[in-house]
Amino acid sequence: MTDLLTPARAVAAIKFKWQKEGDAKTYDYFVPQGLELAPGDKVMVETKRGETEVEVVEIKAESEMASKPILRRADPAPVEPETAPVKSEWDF
Template sequence: MTELLNTTTSLAVAAIKFKWQKDEKTYDYFIPEALTVNVGDKVVVETARGETTVEVMAIKPTSEMAQKKILRIVEPEADKGEVA
């Protein structure tokens, strides 16, 4: 019976950095269960000014600061020299 009370899964957290930041400050966003995110990935997050692309700087098991989830991973563009 006690196992049923503890069935919530905590989401991992990505520490992200905005492009315009000059310091080492990062912001925490939850990683949705359906996404696999790695350090160095570019992801899209929601901000007060809309969606923006950011870089993942670290992965953390938890955070007291995270409030929003990562929306999606930015897929790398195909090499422009490639012929399809």
């Protein structure tokens, strides 16, 4: 039974690097609160053999199969490049 006052947690379907396209099976992991993910993003998850990098293939509203959370983003979030101040010929 679900609690109506508890917000649903988003779920990410992930694919392990060693899986081939034809044999790929996805595994569901909970997306931590505040972590924005999209298909193609790389994240770190805990497995029997330790942490490993995986690819997000789908974001779902819910899942009966998810039991573990995603640990963190593997690829850094895009950062806006810093622009150097423009030097004017009037700068002394």
